[in-house]
Amino acid sequence: MATGAIGQFLAREFRYACRRCGRPVGSEELHALVPVGCRIGYDLLVRVGEAFFLESRNNAQIVEDLRESNVKVCRSEVSYLARKFVIYLALLHKSMRTQTKDFLCLNGGYILHLDGTCEGESPHLISVLDGITEIVLDNVKLPSESAEGLIPFLQGIKDSYGEPLAVVTDMGKGILAALGEVFEQVPRFVCHFHFLKNAGKELFGEENETLRNRLAGHGIQGILRARLRTLHSRLAQRPQGGDTFLAGIETGDLVHLRALDALAQLVVRALLVWVLEGKNQGQGQGFPFDQPYLGFYRRLIAASSFLAERRDSSLFESTADRRLYRTIRDDLLAVARDSTLRKTADTMHEKVQVFDRLRAAMRITLPENKRALNDDGEPCTMKTIEKEVTKFKGWLYRQTKRMKDKAYRRLIGQLDTYRQMLFCDPIVVATEGGKIVIQPQRTNNILEQFFRNFMRSYRKKNGFQAIERMLKAISEDTPLVMNLKNEDFMKVLLAGKSNLPQRFADIDPNTVRRQMSRSTQQDKTASARLKKLVNAPTFLQTLSCLATRKAS
DSSP: OEETTTEEOOOOOOOEEOTTTOOEEOOHHHHHHSOTTOSBOHHHHHHHHHHHHTSOOOHHHHHHHHHTTTOOOOHHHHHHHHHHHHHHHHHHHHHTHHHHHHHHHTTTSOEEEEEEEOOTTOOEEEEEEETTTOOEEEEEEESSOOHHHHHHHHHHHHHHHOOOSEEEEOOOHHHHHHHHHHSTTSOEEEOHHHHHHHHHHHHHHHHHHHHHHHHHHHTHHHHHHHHHHHHHHHHTTOHHHHHHHHHHHHHTOOTGGGGOTTHHHHHHHHHHHHHHGGGGOSOSSOTTTSOHHHHHHHHHHHHHHHHHTTTTOGGGOSHHHHHHHHHHHHHHHHHHTOHHHHHHHHHHHHHHHHHHHHHHHHTOSOTTOOOGGGOOOOSOOHHHHHHHHHHHHHHHHTOTTGGGSHHHHHHHHHHHHTHHHHOOOOEEEEETTEEEEEOOOSSSHHHHHHHHHHHHHHHHHHOOSOOHHHHHHSOTTGGGGGGGGOHHHHHHHHTTOSSHHHHHTTSOHHHHHHHHHHHHHHHOSSOHHHHHHHTSTTHHHHHHHHHHHHHO
């Protein structure tokens, strides 16, 4: 056995049977240190779990840390202990649902934020979080965000914690249908960020796709990158000239730059870098708030005009410089002459301006802010926002020419459809301390940020960007570990005990074993041996032969 305080030790337990009932009685002190039938103590289990999930330490680091405490485990055992930690924590949460409900009632109730995440073919990890206390209430893994799968999950939330004061979520049809079924009388609000995201895609998503496909057809990005690599290799032989050029640009002292050797190459290289950076000029909010293809195209056209205006410039005097000029000009000319690209870009630019007016009316995701995905909107009353959006809709209605486009009519339709879900009045609730006013958040960022932090910890620990494999492997209760950072809620979970190991000792180890066995069986849908066999080139012929013999 092993604990953090003692290290590894050998324990012999004498169990005595009660003469009256025959029930065996063992050492309470030993059982408070180590689960029955296990060798790793509760304190080490918690230590591994917190290092794994909260500190983002990998298995090798945890093994080394335990070795310093005279505890020997292997890397695979660390993963096993981390999974076991989650099961203990989940069982503790479930046992404290009544106390959690009482804790939520201190704030007048809870505001349900629901969202999910997935990647590739992974299942959807759905989490429910209280927007007031930021406590993760429950989680589930489902094949999709369909109403059929979500209704039983939400019914469990309702049975455990009662009806929420309000619900904030994205615009998924399955999610909205399930919420309407389970929380029919509860005010439901859609996230302003998600609404705008959906509205922008509906408004100019087709134009964006056309730009992407046409630019890819020209292969212009790859061509310019190849030209840039060539220029980099040429100018690498003159690093001092490059440094002087950059210093002159930074200080604005351009007079001395005209005497530089290879000035034409330096100018063209800077121009190409500027063009390629056109795809990275957004605020990090993603499409449609950022328009990388439109930005890239507009810089391509500007660069083409720049070169056209300098056709007879002294900048390109030598034969080599003239050849470079013609090469880059011809690269850009095919894009500049593409009439479909030009018309699409003009249409999209006009629609982006309308979209920006809607963003300004809703006071969120404004182009000039720097909050990126953490934007919760500008401080403003909901009545003011509703008034500004109504004015925007009236303005758009009067644009007779624009309203001939189905995309603008769809935008008006969305504003009408989701009107009741966009503008929420403050909620007044009665508590033991008197009436309090609660304003539901107008975004689902609290859960979006939760998932980003959750996934970032895994990427930090494992060093890979794709999380599809992780989402398939982890327990659905894993997000509960984020509650360990909530000091107020931890007091509820500890229930008067000094620390988490003491609380884990209150949980039946046999229940944990059953949960571990069930989770392991769910993960092993196909053995490694079976997967190896089915990947053999002759596997289908083997099955065919087997089926034929069986039939005969």
